[in-house]
Amino acid sequence: MIIAIKIKLKPTKEQEVLFWKSAGTARWAYNYFLCESENHYSEYLKGNRKTKTISEGEVRKYINNILKKTTHKWLGEVGSNVMKQAVKDANLARQRWFDGISGKPKFKCRRKSKISFYVNYESLKRTKEGFQGEKLGIVKTYQPLPKLQAGQMYSNPRISFDGKNWFLSIGYEKQFEMLELTGVSLGIDVGIKELAVCSDGEFKKNINKTKRVKHLEKKLRKEQRKLSRKLEDNIKSYDINRKPIYEKPLKDMKNIQKQNQIIRNVHKKLTDIRTNYLHQCSNEIVKTKPSQIVMEHLNVRGMMKNKHLAKSIAAQKLSEFKKQIEYKCEKYGIKFVEADRWFASSKTCSCCGKIKSDLKLKDRVFSCECGFKMDRDLNASINLANYQIQRA
Structure with missing residues (x-):
């Protein structure tokens, strides 16, 4: 099984400058291909082109043979595979859009897009201090890279920046011992009040209700209010449409840049706390060694349309939690089942099987005509645990 890990880096000042150049080159190459593909399609509509799309090979050849030798000589300061892979990523994003898998790819913004670039897997070598990469030299790491067997290579290595530290993300082949499973079917009901309620009676609390997160x-x-006040202080006047006119460009205001960095650091802390908690909960669930885990099919996009619950749903990171459960089940040989979206897990009585159609969201205790009473989420998790038995 191929697993992915992130390793924290401690680059020198010269290496960090090269990292920023490589990330900028990757962003430029991604945007350049999208721009060329749109121009090619517009020329096709005019009748000047025979094909609708342009191949990524043509774009790479033009960049290497023309731009790199004339107006874009700075492309030679970074590894050649940085530009090459960025063009391939843009082409893949476009193909996924054509196939209906994802939306139309957007141009990457310097301030909002993820800062990352590709490292050539063939030249990536493990060293005592860290690793050696193409034009990067020996980069020190806080933990050693995993050892590989003869003939193996790290897959899809990329260096990224999370706003504070640089990380190397790599994938490698690893064999896991299959666990001796208990033969139990475990149902998991996720929600807002509690992150997850398991059919064995285990409740995973909502981390967003803790003192640290609050x-x-x-x-x-x-x-954020401080930032708003700083922006207001720099407003000179308003135009006809009541849009603020600033005395000078915002990028030159050092106080605003510092405040934005403080806000990014707080966002990073919140994200790290929530992601770490999801890993802890998913590990605890998988280590109970059930034969199968059943989760409901979540329509997160539809749930986010509720303006009263959208913020709470986003903070729970339910899609990420499901992904973690899914790949950890695959790691240990546990069967992962996703129940049908329209399966009435919350409205069905886990005792007699009767569906209570008038159940409301505010009803936290499920009461049935047969006299059965139970916590609403626990009842739903038991129904999910019996999902395959009911469909057999």
């Missing part, structure tokens, strides 16, 4: 959210609101 303190950080309060601090985030406070720092």
